Amino acid sequence: MERRSFIKMGGASIASAVLGSGLLSWVPRSEAATISKTYYITDGTLTMPDGVAVYFQSFSDATGTLTIPGSSIICQEGDTLSITVVNKLTKTHNFVIAGLLPTDPPLASTGNIASGATGKITYTIPTGKAGSYLFYDNVTSYNRFLGLHGGLAIMPSGKSNQLYSGSPTFVKQLFWIFNDIDPNLNSAVQRNATIPTSFTPRYFTINGQTSLPPGAVGNGDPTKDAMANPKTVLQGSIGNRTLIRMLNAGMASHAVHTHANHMEWLTDRGAKRPTVWKKDILYLRNNLGKIDSIFPFEAPPDSYPPTTTGHFPMHLHDEMSQTAGGGLYLFGAMTEIIFV
Amino acid sequence: MNGSMRFDDGNSVAIWGFTDTAAGQGQMDGMGGGSFPSPAIRVTEGQIVHTALTVPMMFMHTIHHHGIEPSWQNDGVGHISWDVTGGTYTYQWKAAHAGTYFYHCHVNTPLHAEMGMYGALIIDPKPNPNDPPGTKRAFAGGPIYDVEAIWACDEIDPALHTLQWAAGTCGGDVGLNNFHPKYFIITGVDGANSALTAPGIAVNMTLGQTLLVRYICAGFFPQKITFGGLTATIVSSDGRPLPSAVNVTSIEAASAERYDCIIKPTKTGTYTVNIQFLHWITGAVLGTAKTRINVS
Numbered sequence: 194m195e196r197r198s199f200i201k202m203g204g205a206s207i208a209s210a211v212l213g214s215g216l217l218s219w220v221p222r223s224e225a226a227t228i229s230k231t232y233y234i235t236d237g238t239l240t241m242p243d244g245v246a247v248y249f250q251s252f253s254d255a256t257g258t259l260t261i262p263g264s265s266i267i268c269q270e271g272d273t274l275s276i277t278v279v280n281k282l283t284k285t286h287n288f289v290i291a292g293l294l295p296t297d298p299p300l301a302s303t304g305n306i307a308s309g310a311t312g313k314i315t316y317t318i319p320t321g322k323a324g325s326y327l328f329y330d331n332v333t334s335y336n337r338f339l340g341l342h343g344g345l346a347i348m349p350s351g352k353s354n355q356l357y358s359g360s361p362t363f364v365k366q367l368f369w370i371f372n373d374i375d376p377n378l379n380s381a382v383q384r385n386a387t388i389p390t391s392f393t394p395r396y397f398t399i400n401g402q403t404s405l406p407p408g409a410v411g412n413g414d415p416t417k418d419a420m421a422n423p424k425t426v427l428q429g430s431i432g433n434r435t436l437i438r439m440l441n442a443g444m445a446s447h448a449v450h451t452h453a454n455h456m457e458w459l460t461d462r463g464a465k466r467p468t469v470w471k472k473d474i475l476y477l478r479n480n481l482g483k484i485d486s487i488f489p490f491e492a493p494p495d496s497y498p499p500t501t502t503g504h505f506p507m508h509l510h511d512e513m514s515q516t517a518g519g520g521l522y523l524f525g526a527m528t529e530i531i532f533v
Numbered sequence: 534m535n536g537s538m539r540f541d542d543g544n545s546v547a548i549w550g551f552t553d554t555a556a557g558q559g560q561m562d563g564m565g566g567g568s569f570p571s572p573a574i575r576v577t578e579g580q581i582v583h584t585a586l587t588v589p590m591m592f593m594h595t596i597h598h599h600g601i602e603p604s605w606q607n608d609g610v611g612h613i614s615w616d617v618t619g620g621t622y623t624y625q626w627k628a629a630h631a632g633t634y635f636y637h638c639h640v641n642t643p644l645h646a647e648m649g650m651y652g653a654l655i656i657d658p659k660p661n662p663n664d665p666p667g668t669k670r671a672f673a674g675g676p677i678y679d680v681e682a683i684w685a686c687d688e689i690d691p692a693l694h695t696l697q698w699a700a701g702t703c704g705g706d707v708g709l710n711n712f713h714p715k716y717f718i719i720t721g722v723d724g725a726n727s728a729l730t731a732p733g734i735a736v737n738m739t740l741g742q743t744l745l746v747r748y749i750c751a752g753f754f755p756q757k758i759t760f761g762g763l764t765a766t767i768v769s770s771d772g773r774p775l776p777s778a779v780n781v782t783s784i785e786a787a788s789a790e791r792y793d794c795i796i797k798p799t800k801t802g803t804y805t806v807n808i809q810f811l812h813w814i815t816g817a818v819l820g821t822a823k824t825r826i827n828v829s
Contacts, residue, residue: 243704391815392814393710393711394710394814395710406612407612444814445813445814446755446787446813446814447787447813448755448787448788448789448790450789452602452608452610453602453605453608454602455602455771455772455773468775468776468777469776470770470773470775470776471771471773472770472771472773472790473599473600473602473771473772473789474771474787474788474789474790475787476755476785476786476787476790477787479813479814479816493602493603493604494602494627494629494630495598495601495602495603495626495627495628495629495630496602496603496604496607496626496627497581497603497625497626497627500604503604503605503606504605504613505605505608505610505613506610506613510753510787510788510789511753511754511787511788511813512642512643512646512647512709512753512788513643513709513710513711513712513753513813514710515642515643516643516701516709516710518704518706518710519701519705519706519707519708519709519710519711520700520701520702520703520704520705520706520707520709521701521702521704522641522642522643522644522701522702522709523611523612
C-alpha cells in the first residue's frame with residue numbers, strides 16, 4: 194500500500210483558499226446599478242501539462258495578457274451592463290451573452306468588432322433573467338474553444354441566497370467553466386491555416402486550468418493548478434451550501450461527478466427542473482450546455498464512523514477528460530472538494 | 534483478474550477485473566478465473582460494509598464505490614486517498630441509502646475502467662416488517678418489484694485493451710483522450726446479438742409482474758436507452774429516490790449515471806431494448822446494444 198503526499202500538499206491548498214477570495218462575492222442592493230467592465234481581446238500561448246505550448250485567445254483584463262476564462266461578472270436584475278470590448282487582434286471578433294434558454298436570442302451583443310476597433314454593450318437586465326450565462330465570441334463556431342469565453346451571473350433582484358426567486362438557498366457561489374482544447378485547431382487559427390473539420394481534444398480545463406497532482410510542477414499553485422485555485426475549489430464546512438454555476442464552453446459533453454455529497458440539481462440549460470433531484474453525476478451537454486446545482490456540504494452520509502472533514506475530488510467521469518496529451522491521468526478537468 | 538472477452542464477431546480483447554476469492558473465484562494472483570463485469574456487491578441499507586481489496590505484485594489499483602460517500606480514507610481514489618499495491622486494504626463504509634451504485638478501480642481510470650474493472654453495487658432497503666416475506670422494494674417505501682434486471686452498458690475500444698496498466702501515467706501519448714469504441718455491451722455480454730437472449734440480461738417475465746431495471750451507464754460516452762415501446766417509470770437515480778416518479782420511453786444518460794426504472798407491461802410480447810452510444814462531441818450514434826424484455 195502506498196500513501197501519496199497529497200495530504201501535505203492539500204494543506205497548502207487550504208491556506209491559499211482561505212486567503213483567497215475567489216468565490217463570487219455578492220451583496221444585494223435595493224437600487225439598480227450600472228456595472229461597467231472593459232475586456233481586451235488578446236492572444237498568447239500557454240504551456241500544457243505535457244510541456245506543449247498552445248495558442249489561445251481571451252477576453253482579458255489588460256492588453257498583453259491572457260485571462261481564461263474572462264473575468265466573471267455578477268449583477269442583479271434591473272442593473273445596467275456597460276461592457277466595452279477592445280479588439281487587439283487582426284481579425285474580427287464579437288462579444289455575445291448567450292440567452293437564458295437555448296431557444297432564447299442572445300441577451301446582448303456588441304456586434305462585430307473589427308481589428309483595432311471597440312465594441313460596446315449597454316443593456317438593462319429585465320426581471321425574469323436571473324441565472325447563469327456564458328459570454329463568448331460567436332463570429333466563428335470555434336472561437337470560444339480558443340478561450341474567448343467567460344461567465345455572467347444575474348441574481349434575482351434583492352436576493353443574496355437564491356438562484357431564482359424561490360429556489361433552494363445557498364451561502365456561497367462560484368463558476369465552473371469547462372473547455373476542451375484541440376491544439377490542431379488552435380494552431381490552425383494562429384497560422385491562419387485551414388480550420389480542421391473535426392476535433393479531437395487533448396487538454397481539458399476547468400476555469401482555464403488543469404489539475405496538477407502531487408509531484409507535478411505547479412502543484413498547489415493557485416495560478417496554475419485547478420485543485421488549488423480558490424475560484425474553482427469547493428471549500429466549506431458543514432452547511433456551507435455552495436451554488437455551482439457550470440458552463441460548457443467546450444466541444445464535448447461531460448459527466449460532472451462530485452465525491453462526498455450528491456448535488457442538488459436546480460437547472461438544465463437554463464430551465465428550472467420541475468423537482469430537485471439529488472445526483473452524484475450531472476450531464477453537462479455540449480453546444481453551450483449549462484447546469485446550476487448546489488453542493489450541500491453535508492456530512493458524507495456513508496462515512497463510518499461519521500466525519501465532517503476531508504479532501505475529495507470533483508472530476509468529469511468521461512475519463513478521457515482526465516488526461517493531457519493522450520496520457521497523464523489526473524492532469525485534466527478536476528478540482529478539489531475540501532471539508533474543513 | 535486478467536482474462537478476456539469474446540465478441541459475436543469472433544474477436545477478443547483482454548479484460549481486467551476484480552475476483553471474489555471468498556466466493557471461489559480465481560486465485561490471489563491477479564490472473565484468470567473471474568467474471569466480467571466483476572461480481573456484484575449486494576448489501577442491505579444500514580449495514581457497515583468492509584470491502585477488502587488485495588492487490589498482488591506491483592500493480593496499483595483501488596476500489597471506488599461510486600455514489601457511496603464515505604470518509605476520504607475509504608473513497609478509493611488513486612493519489613488522492615490511497616493506492617493499493619502489494620497488499621490488502623479494507624474499505625469501511627456505511628450503506629446509508631438504498632439504490633443502484635457501482636464500483637470501479639480509480640487508478641489510471643480511463644484505462645482501468647475501460648479494461649473492465651467494475652461491477653454493480655446494490656443496496657437493498659431493510660425489509661419492512663409489514664411486508665410479506667420475500668417482498669422486494671427498490672427503496673424503503675418504494676415500489677415493489679417481482680423481476681430485476683441489472684444492465685451495465687459499456688463501450689469497448691480494442692486499441693486501449695493492448696496497453697499495460699500504467700500506460701501514460703508518466704507521460705507520453707498513449708491515446709487515452711482519443712476513444713474509438715467498436716463494441717457495445719450489456720453487463721459483459723456483446724449487445725450485437727448475444728445480449729438479446731443471454732440469461733440474466735434478457736428479461737423473462739409474465740404479464741402482471743413488475744420489473745425493476747437498474748440501468749448503469751458504465752461507459753465513458755453518453756448513452757440513450759429506449760425500452761422497446763414500453764413506458765418506464767424512473768423512481769430513483771444515483772441512489773436517491775426522486776421527489777416524484779417520472780414516466781419516460783427513453784433516457785439519455787452521461788457516464789456513471791444510474792436510473793432505477795419500474796416497468797409494468799400491459800400486453801404480452803417481445804420488447805427490444807436499445808442502448809445507443811453517442812459520440813461526446815458530434816452526438817453521432819457509434820453503435821447500439823440490444824436486449825429483450827419477453828412478456829408471456
